[in-house]
Amino acid sequence: MFMKTINLPPYAPTLMESTRAIGYSVEAAIADIIDNSLTAQATKIDIDFFPIGDEYIAIIDNGYGMTSDQITTAMQYGSKNPNEVRDLNDLGRYGLGLKTASLSQCRKLSVISVCQGQISGRQWDLDFIQEVGEWSLLVLDYEDIVKLPCIEKLKPLEKGTLVIWQNLDKLSIGEIDFAASLGKKMDIVRDHLSLVFHRYLTGEPGLKKVELRINERPVIAADPFLTNKSTQIMDAEIINLRGDQVIVKPYILPHISKISEAEIKALGGKEGLRRQQGFYVYRNKRLLVWGTWFRLMRQGDLSKLARVQVDIPNSLDDLWTLDIKKSTAIPPEEVRRNLSNIIKKITDGSKRTWTFRGKKEMDDSRTHLWNRIKARDCGIFYEINRDHLMVDEIFRKYPEIKSQLKNLLCQIEGTIPLNQLYIDLTNDEKINNDIHIDETMIMETIKSILDDFESTDTKTAMLDNLKITDPFCEYLDIIDQAIENGELI
Ligand SMILES: Nc1ncnc2c1ncn2[C@@H]1O[C@H](COP(=O)(O)OP(=O)(O)OP(=O)(O)O)[C@@H](O)[C@H]1O
Ligand SMILES: [Mg+2]
Incomplete structure (x- = not known):
């Protein structure tokens, strides 16, 4: 009827x-x-x-x-x-x-x-x-x-x-x-x-x-990930949904002192840098929403360098809440669950860049001047590595001042202006300690260390050691050049 x-x-x-x-x-x-x-x-x-x-x-x-x-x-x-x-x-x-x-x-x-x-x-x-x-x-x-x-x-x-x-x-x-x-x-x-x-x-x-x-x-492209300079802390993660793929690629931006004014502007300015952390959701490669963690975590200063590219195909449209203007989109429950896990890994990485400038300091295959020691009960301690070649050299050459030097190192470690540092970092203050060390200074230091050793074998062993030690490991090109020119051995 x-x-x-x-x-x-x-x-x-x-x-x-x-x-x-x-x-x-x-x-x-x-x-x-x-x-x-x-x-x-x-x-x-x-x-x-x-x-x-x-x-x-x-x-x-x-x-x-x-x-x-x-x-x-x-x-x-x-x-x-x-x-x-x-x-x-x-x-x-x-x-x-x-x-x-x-x-x-x-x-x-x-x-x-x-x-x-x-x-x-x-x-x-x-x-x-x-x-x-x-x-x-x-x-x-x-x-x-x-x-x-x-x-x-x-x-x-x-x-x-x-x-x-x-x-x-x-x-x-x-x-x-x-x-x-x-x-x-x-x-x-x-x-x-x-x-x-x-x-x-x-x-x-x-x-x-x-x-x-x-x-x-x-109109010039503004890449929100500074792809060429950023660290991609983990491989792209693929979330399978109904036979389609959502691809998640997390980036950690370089520390603010490492990016130019123009790049900061492209990243949304100093204020934008903080506000625009979060997911960048693309539908068919077109950016839909960005600068949000979808309430999976709080926007914070320490995660401000984290930006995560999320690629979704249009075949999953019905799962996402997408408005007519295509200016809001909320991921489905299943994707959100996966994103939470990824967030945990990312923020750990972002905090690292932020508090500890770059991954090199954390890379365990290298010898650092500063060690970050995490004690089980009493938090984190930053100490100057007594085994570092440069420290060790002075200990060896000048045994008579060894105890004074040890006292000095303890003093330095105990008086790092942590509170002020925290404020300066979160204010995006440029911190000039992070200077590029002069190359001649590096070569002089290397020569002075090698001088203490007689045989070619020990010199060579020492050089190998230097190459995995901060800050020398940053200058492999000039070290190799000097070896080739016969300036070191
Ligand atoms: N520049 C264009 N060149 C060719 N076809 C076009 C162009 N603009 C619009 N169209 C056609 O007009 C249709 C209607 O466009 P409209 O933007 O209103 O809707 P839509 O793109 O299908 O969906 P939405 O509302 O999500 O944008 C499109 O589906 C397309 O077929
Ligand atoms: Mg349209």
């Missing part, structure tokens, strides 16, 4: 106006449009904006484009079902982004596309919708299309799409100097895109490198 039904579509003017308030920021809205370009396999994307007169923001890509029917479908709210299986590289999910992201910022959205030798265009104009009270999509003919801004950039392309936002009411609310404020907002957009799409901007195996420009100026 069939029930009686009433077909009740939403009233267009109200629904379109209210979905404008989903809460997109301008940077998230533009990123959503770029998602579409990347899904369409674009390799060149231009964002052009103009704040004066008939102001606009335009996004032009050289992706595969759309036929006129395809643009019509694309303009429909809910053009694809979120439960439909998507291509592996599809960055979309809800069938809404093009409309909701655009109309959250402007009142007039035009989409023009070149495909199969045809150019076609459609337009949503909220003022027109108000007037007619219906879902009336405007069909642009060639005369309308050629009058649009940036059309000159699309026309020469064999295929591609131009998205134009006009009548930027949301961006101009409360602004006295619209041109200046739009310029500032576009700076934020630039920073956002350089981070969110950094892997596309750099290119990596399986991912074509993409050129992105804002008003002709390239």
Whole structure:
């Protein structure tokens, strides 16, 4: 038996106006449009904006484009079902982004596309919708299309799409100097895109490198892991879920004194460095959420150098809670459990870099000047290694001052200004003790140690020892060079 039904579509003017308030920021809205370009396999994307007169923001890509029917479908709210299986590289999910992201910022959205030798265009104009009270999509003919801004950039392309936002009411609310404020907002957009799409901007195996420009100026990738300088403390961990893989790769950033001003800026500034610790979750290589531990642990000063790359494929979309703007995502229980275990290992590593500068001091195959002794009941003790070659040399050469020297070492160990050090480190103060030792000083010290030994055999043995001893092990190149030149033996 069939029930009686009433077909009740939403009233267009109200629904379109209210979905404008989903809460997109301008940077998230533009990123959503770029998602579409990347899904369409674009390799060149231009964002052009103009704040004066008939102001606009335009996004032009050289992706595969759309036929006129395809643009019509694309303009429909809910053009694809979120439960439909998507291509592996599809960055979309809800069938809404093009409309909701655009109309959250402007009142007039035009989409023009070149495909199969045809150019076609459609337009949503909220003022027109108000007037007619219906879902009336405007069909642009060639005369309308050629009058649009940036059309000159699309026309020469064999295929591609131009998205134009006009009548930027949301961006101009409360602004006295619209041109200046739009310029500032576009700076934020630039920073956002350089981070969110950094892997596309750099290119990596399986991912074509993409050129992105804002008003002709390239957007440069901001790698939140400083991959070339960071320590990857453990191998990538793979979490298997329903036959798909979530890949987790933890990084520990170098200590702040080892990174340049420009790199600090790219990492979010000194404040950002702390706030942006945590997971960096990528969906199809596009950064979705970052700087959170998903409440699996507290953000703290000592874990501030830890950043964990988490890669999820779009086939697991239904397990993650993903919002329409794609700006929040919460991992499923099963993944969270695995992440907790990983966190433990990571924070131990991050604390180590933070309190103990680098892994070298901790690497047990080497001899250090400072030893970190962990006693079972009485905590941690930092002691100067009495067996270190340089200490040992003085003991041997000057037995008459041995006891004074021992006293001095005890004094030094007992008076390390620990509290002040802690404050300086957590304040990101540059600490100049961590200087690079002059190479001539290293060579002089080595020669002086070797001088005490007669035979080539003992000298050679001593040299082998030196090579695994701090700080000499940092200068293997020049030591080997000196050996080759016959300067040492
Ligand atoms: N630049 C583009 N090039 C080619 N096709 C596009 C482009 N932009 C949008 N489309 C088409 O329009 C459709 C609708 O886009 P829209 O952003 O509204 O939804 P979606 O990307 O499918 O999902 P989401 O709401 O998660 O973004 C896309 O699925 C795609 O087929
Ligand atoms: Mg989309």
